[in-house]
Amino acid sequence: MTEVAELTEAGVTVERTEVSRRKFLALTGAGGATMVAVSALGNQYAFATPGNPSQGDVLVVVFNRGGMDGLNVVAPYRMPTYQSLRPTIRVKPPEEFSGSTDGAGLPLDSGGSVASFPLSGVFGLNPGMTALHAGPWANGHLAVVHAAGMPASESATRSHFEAQRNWEAGSARLNITDGFLNRHLSAFSDLSGVSAVGRGSTLQALLRGSVPAFAMSSIATFGVRGFHDNKKAATALSVMYPDNGDLLSSVGSQTLSVTSMVSGISDPGPQNGATYGWDGLAQGLRETARLIRADVGLRAVVIDDGGWDTHTDMGAPADTNSSFRRRTNEFSNALAAFYTDLGTAMNEVTVVTLSEFGRTINENSSGGTDHGRGTAMFVMGRNVNGGVYGDFPNTITDGPEGDLTVANDFRHVVSEVLTKRMPGSDMGQVFPGYTQMTPLGLVNSGS
Amino acid sequence: MGTAAWLDQQLSRSGLVGADNMLSGYVTLTNTNEQNYQVKKNEGDRIYDELDHATLIRAVYSQQQLYEVMCDFWTNHFNIWRRADWLVHLKTRDNESVIRKYALGKFSDLLMASAKSPAMLVYLDNYQSRGEPGQQVNENYGRELLELHTLGIIDGTHVYSEADIVGVAKVLSGWGISWDAGSLHDFRFNYWNHNRDAVSILGGAWKRPARPNWGDYNVNGLADGESLIRFLARHQSTARHLATKLARRFVSDFPSPALVQRLASVYLANDTAIAPVLRELFLSPEFNASANQKVKRPVDWMISALRSTGATVPTAASGKAAKDLRKISAGLGQPLFERVSPDGWPEAARYWVGSDGLLKRWEYGASLARSTGEDAEKVKVNLTALLPTQLPSSSADLVTWLGTERFQLPITSGDAAAICTAIGVTPTGAAGQIASNAKQLQGCVALLLAHPAFQRR
Numbered sequence: 079m080t081e082v083a084e085l086t087e088a089g090v091t092v093e094r095t096e097v098s099r100r101k102f103l104a105l106t107g108a109g110g111a112t113m114v115a116v117s118a119l120g121n122q123y124a125f126a127t128p129g130n131p132s133q134g135d136v137l138v139v140v141f142n143r144g145g146m147d148g149l150n151v152v153a154p155y156r157m158p159t160y161q162s163l164r165p166t167i168r169v170k171p172p173e174e175f176s177g178s179t180d181g182a183g184l185p186l187d188s189g190g191s192v193a194s195f196p197l198s199g200v201f202g203l204n205p206g207m208t209a210l211h212a213g214p215w216a217n218g219h220l221a222v223v224h225a226a227g228m229p230a231s232e233s234a235t236r237s238h239f240e241a242q243r244n245w246e247a248g249s250a251r252l253n254i255t256d257g258f259l260n261r262h263l264s265a266f267s268d269l270s271g272v273s274a275v276g277r278g279s280t281l282q283a284l285l286r287g288s289v290p291a292f293a294m295s296s297i298a299t300f301g302v303r304g305f306h307d308n309k310k311a312a313t314a315l316s317v318m319y320p321d322n323g324d325l326l327s328s329v330g331s332q333t334l335s336v337t338s339m340v341s342g343i344s345d346p347g348p349q350n351g352a353t354y355g356w357d358g359l360a361q362g363l364r365e366t367a368r369l370i371r372a373d374v375g376l377r378a379v380v381i382d383d384g385g386w387d388t389h390t391d392m393g394a395p396a397d398t399n400s401s402f403r404r405r406t407n408e409f410s411n412a413l414a415a416f417y418t419d420l421g422t423a424m425n426e427v428t429v430v431t432l433s434e435f436g437r438t439i440n441e442n443s444s445g446g447t448d449h450g451r452g453t454a455m456f457v458m459g460r461n462v463n464g465g466v467y468g469d470f471p472n473t474i475t476d477g478p479e480g481d482l483t484v485a486n487d488f489r490h491v492v493s494e495v496l497t498k499r500m501p502g503s504d505m506g507q508v509f510p511g512y513t514q515m516t517p518l519g520l521v522n523s524g525s
Numbered sequence: 526m527g528t529a530a531w532l533d534q535q536l537s538r539s540g541l542v543g544a545d546n547m548l549s550g551y552v553t554l555t556n557t558n559e560q561n562y563q564v565k566k567n568e569g570d571r572i573y574d575e576l577d578h579a580t581l582i583r584a585v586y587s588q589q590q591l592y593e594v595m596c597d598f599w600t601n602h603f604n605i606w607r608r609a610d611w612l613v614h615l616k617t618r619d620n621e622s623v624i625r626k627y628a629l630g631k632f633s634d635l636l637m638a639s640a641k642s643p644a645m646l647v648y649l650d651n652y653q654s655r656g657e658p659g660q661q662v663n664e665n666y667g668r669e670l671l672e673l674h675t676l677g678i679i680d681g682t683h684v685y686s687e688a689d690i691v692g693v694a695k696v697l698s699g700w701g702i703s704w705d706a707g708s709l710h711d712f713r714f715n716y717w718n719h720n721r722d723a724v725s726i727l728g729g730a731w732k733r734p735a736r737p738n739w740g741d742y743n744v745n746g747l748a749d750g751e752s753l754i755r756f757l758a759r760h761q762s763t764a765r766h767l768a769t770k771l772a773r774r775f776v777s778d779f780p781s782p783a784l785v786q787r788l789a790s791v792y793l794a795n796d797t798a799i800a801p802v803l804r805e806l807f808l809s810p811e812f813n814a815s816a817n818q819k820v821k822r823p824v825d826w827m828i829s830a831l832r833s834t835g836a837t838v839p840t841a842a843s844g845k846a847a848k849d850l851r852k853i854s855a856g857l858g859q860p861l862f863e864r865v866s867p868d869g870w871p872e873a874a875r876y877w878v879g880s881d882g883l884l885k886r887w888e889y890g891a892s893l894a895r896s897t898g899e900d901a902e903k904v905k906v907n908l909t910a911l912l913p914t915q916l917p918s919s920s921a922d923l924v925t926w927l928g929t930e931r932f933q934l935p936i937t938s939g940d941a942a943a944i945c946t947a948i949g950v951t952p953t954g955a956a957g958q959i960a961s962n963a964k965q966l967q968g969c970v971a972l973l974l975a976h977p978a979f980q981r982r
Contacts, residue, residue, distance in 0.1 A: 236668070239672075239866075240681070255875075278881070279881045280858050280876070280881070292880040293880045293882065294880065294881055299881075299885075299888075303887075303888040304890075305968060306964055306968050310946070311887075311891070311971070311972065313946070313947060314972055315887065315972070317940065318977055319977055325874055326981070327977055329879060329880060330977065389650045389665045443662070443663065448663070
């Protein structure tokens with residue numbers, strides 16, 4: 079995490095900037111001591127940002143691992159090619175149903191509090207996504223960008239591992255080894271406490287870099303535990319783990335500086351009648367809401383959401399038990415519960431979803447879809463302008479490689495969210511080599 | 526015994542006792558897929574339990590340490606997530622008949638066995654791939670075969686194209702599993718699903734003509750795939766890819782290109798035999814200089830903690846010890862057979878060292894040190910057996926002695942003093958403060974297991 083220079087597999091030395099890390103250390107007194115004072119705030123339940131609005135939002139990134147089939151999450155359900163290339167797995171529009179339209183795609187039309195937008199009426203959400211449709215979408219707090227991805231000019235890979243690396247690094251350049259979210263955070267001099275959390279037992283590449291970020295599988299277990307005297311053990315461990323630039327030692331030191339703060343968080347339970355499922359995404363979001371309320375300095379969270387590598391047996395969306403519909407249902411329920419739980423606090427929280435690629439337009443002979451290119455992204459929050467944004471091909475065809483072409487650079491979406499909702503970083507540093515474009519209008523600035 | 530002699534004994538395994546004699550009653554390890562399918566239906570978690578605990582018992586107790594380490598390496602290289610559907614029972618056969626059978630043999634044989642392994646065919650969907658006219662092959666296995674198992678992506682470049690992936694998927698279409706009683710779920714070439722197109726791979730480096738007629742694709746379809754697998758195993762990109770992974774596992778997260786090149790050459794010169802590559806690797810100056818460079822992977826840490834404390838691990842596959850260790854290996858972050866994606870757990874520390882895993886190591890180390898064996902079904906450690914016959918004069922000296930002699934750690938005087946303070950003894954006081962008090966001795970061992978140097982190897 080803190081190598082000044084590291085060797086790539088090719089043996090090339092890559093220089094890394096250390097400035098922001100030093101800045102952070104200066105602020106924290108280069109050790110655990112000042113953190114103890116911060117931890118005294120740990121039991122407050124005030125929402126994190128109102129006291130200091132200049133901090134900007136808490137950013138929650140959900141990474142849909144495996145390559146989300148955007149075409150069956152946000153389906154261009156009336157396009158003839160979509161219909162012909164996905165004979166058994168396609169989402170059907172309401173007009174194909176006689177009587178009840180349960181099982182039809184959920185229309186993404188203008189209306190209600192949702193403003194008009196260019197792609198109105200083109201798409202329907204998977205019928206499993208009623209919670210997201212009835213809540214954030216109906217309230218105008220959900221934006222969709224389809225055909226999103228890494229432009230082919232930079233990388234057209236269909237490898238999970240390369241594509242995830244590229245998205246998380248924010249670049250296909252191999253000498254960029256830290257995550258774009260960490261580079262963004264490194265611009266802020268006021269970080270303290272638990273500013274960045276990667277949900278799980280290991281830190282996501284998005285959060286690797288100079289700013290200390292904490293892998294956390296649960297709030298309850300994030301502490302020095304199991305010793306006869308945990309407090310004294312922690313003191314001994316902080317002697318053995320100096321923050322000396324060595325990866326392991328520094329992770330130990332930084333972790334010890336925040337464990338007492340996290341262990342002080344109690345659980346008021348979900349608010350506003352929100353109900354979370356027991357899946358990993360839902361529980362990750364539930365604990366994210368707790369961390370946000372607990373005022374521990376949180377600025378960014380990354381949560382992995384797996385199970386999107388759907389090569390087989392996606393099933394018919396009208397069937398409530400079909401596997402892909404159930405997957406979208408879980409995803410939608412988790413995001414909607416988080417939105418309900420935080421209520422007006424969603425004025426200062428923005429959720430962005432990423433996935434490494436979309437999938438082939440045509441279904442394969444196993445009833446699934448193979449690795450493709452463009453996929454769908456969501457942005458959710460009360461400062462989001464609900465709608466569908468960006469470009470989408472007028473016709474989608476089973477091109478030479480069976481893809482939905484990438485029409486929107488995912489960095490176009492992310493950079494707008496970062497610059498408007500968490501302003502302060504230089505996009506040239508966050509996304510090296512990416513040329514800024516006019517914002518799509520997904521989110522508003524300010525509170 | 527010198528290093529080379531030790532190594533040769535480990536590579537040949539001759540005279541070294543394995544741990545399988547401790548696994549009596551583990552019938553699922555030797556069962557056929559069909560038999561294990563019945564076990565899965567009737568006895569729930571037994572298949573998981575036996576595979577997991579057998580793996581740990583072998584790792585902790587087998588004298589064939591290098592073999593066990595290589596089984597782990599190939600398990601990760603040919604990773605299969607065993608949760609989905611049939612994989613619950615198929616992975617066991619893959620473990621015993623693919624990974625363990627060829628772990629120190631020829632990679633070409635290992636790759637062939639993996640390509641025909643029902644677990645792999647199901648995990649990466651090839652058993653469903655349909656290549657007959659009018660159908661579209663499933664590319665999943667073809668892609669991972671090239672990217673992960675053989676040619677690899679090195680420094681962002683790879684020698685194959687998207688068209689090669691489709692070509693490989695075509696040649697391997699029809700490699701599926703049997704549905705017949707007597708061979709249920711075993712490998713079978715389903716010729717009617719085999720694609721009949723002419724295929725050229727890597728610009729014609731491997732190719733086959735079209736196989737349009739029944740008598741042709743029925744006879745040659747399987748042989749075409751076998752020929753392709755053998756070709757891929759012997760490709761120089763495969764050699765470099767495997768050499769890089771081995772060097773990264775055993776020497777450094779950033780292995781030197783020179784070492785990688787040497788290993789790749791040995792691999793090709795020995796017709797994909799694995800043992801000569803390991804001999805070159807472990808006798809290299811790079812390996813010799815690699816002590817304390819690598820952070821132990823989570824399960825490796827757990828096994829090293831069990832071994833260095835002399836723990837007794839009860840062998841009941843569904844017993845409390847087995848369940849505790851499974852929970853621990855899940856908590857540490859890289860549980861056995863549970864990596865969902867086919868790339869296996871990442872190797873280099875920067876990809877996985879983090880707060881949560883480190884907190885769990887400290888916690889589980891502390892809990893291991895407190896495993897005094899009141900419950901005979903649980904893991905037990907006897908910490909007094911770790912004490913020297915003659916106690917040193919002070920508590921700090923005893924902490925240092927235990928760290929150095931029992932755990933091979935460089936203990937500074939600062940470390941020793943901090944440990945003494947944490948367990949409530951005076952560093953300069955008599956060593957008996959620790960040696961005669963269970964709680965203090967447990968606290969001392971717990972903190973030694975938590976020492977940063979014990980996280981490395």
